[in-house]
Amino acid sequence: MTSTLLRGGRVLVGDGTTPVRADVVVDGARVVEVGVDGPLAARAGATVDVTGAVVAPGLVDCHVHLVFDGMDAQRLQSEPFSLQYFQAAGAMRATLAAGVTTVRDAGGSDLGMKVAQERGLLPGPRLRTAVSVLSPTGGHADGWTVHGDDVRLLPPHPGRPGCVVDGVEAMRLRVRELARAGADVIKVCASGGVMSTRDDPHHPQFSYDELAVCVAEAADHGLGVMAHAHSGEGIRRALAAGVRSIEHGVYLDEAGIELLLDRDAWLVPTLLAPVALVEAIDAGMRVPPEVEDKARRIADGHLAAVARAHEAGVKIALGTDSGVFAHGQNHRELGLLAAAGMRPEEVLATSRVGAELLGLDDVGTIAVGARADLLVLDGDWSDLDRFAENLRMVIQDGVLP
16 A cells, blocks of 8 residues: 655635644555644645635535537537547546546446446546436437437436336336446436437426336436426426435425425535536537527526525535536536525535435545545635636545655
C-alpha cells in the first residue's frame, strides 16, 4: 500500500458543516486517519502540502448519460452503433477531471462499462447504472416519429433491453430483464420530457399500477426505482407508487414536496440540463423544433421549485444530466444549487446525500474507512461559480494524478 499525507489544509467532511483544520492520511484506496486534533506526523510515502486549500469529498453525480455526446439526433443516426462506447471513454475522463468520482448513469451505460471501469480498463468515475430508460408507447423514450421511423437514442442490444413497455405484466418482465442485465437501478419516465417530440412534460406517463409493479418487482431484486418526472401529477403518482428518487422535478408543487418528505425520497434537480441544452442549441446543435421549443420553456420556475423543496427539508442530491450536453461541465450544477438558496457547505454535501441515494456508505465523505475520493480546492472554495478554476487536484481511490 502507498501512503499519502495531505498536510496543512482544511477538511470539508461532506455533512454540511464548515471546513475544519485537519491533515488527512490515505493508505491505498482508503482514508485511514483524519487529524482534527492537530498536525499528523509524516510517514513513509508521499506528503502533499495543501496549506491554504480545502480538501473536499469527490463529487457524486446521480444523473449522467455517458454514452450520449449531445442530442444531435441526425448525427447520432449516422454513427456506427459501437462508437458510443468508445466516445464514452472520453466522457469518463472529462467527468473525472471535473471532480466527479462516482456517477449514476441514468440510461445508456451497460454492465460491460461498469466492469471495465472496475478493472481499470475504462478510467473514470465508478458507475452505477440504470442501463435502459422505460416509458410507455408515445412516451419520453419512444423514438417513433410522424415520418414512421424510429429515432431511438438507446437502441436495444443484448446488454440493454428495450425502452418501450406497456401494461403491468410487460413491466414486470422488463424489470426482470434489466435485473438480469446487471442494472443497479430501474429508471422509469413518469412524465413526458424535453428530448422527445411526441410527448408533453406536463403530462404524466405510466399508470399507478404500472409504476407500483415496477417498484415491487425491483424491490424483489434489491433495486430501487428512479423516476424522470416533470409534471406535478407524474411526480405524485411516482412517489405514491414508491419510487426512490424524482429526477428533474421542474413542475414540482407543494403536494409533491409533501410526498417527497412523507416517503423520505430524494430530489435530483438537474438544474443545469435546460440551461446547458439551450446553450448547445444556440451554439448550433441540431434538434427538432418541438424539442427546441420545450427546451426554452422548461426552465421557467425550476429554480423556484428546487428552492421551495430545499426550504421544506427535502433531500437533494447532485445530478446534472450530462451527456444531453457536453461532458465535463458537472461543476456548473453547484452554482445553480447555490442560486436555489443552498449554502456552499450544503451544496457540496449533496454528494453525500447522493451517495446515500445510491446505497454507498463510503463515498461522499471524508472519514476513516471511507474511499479516498478527494478534491483539493484552492482560492475561495465557497465561490462555487469558480469551482473549476479552484480545483487543483482530483484523487480517486487514493491515486494522485
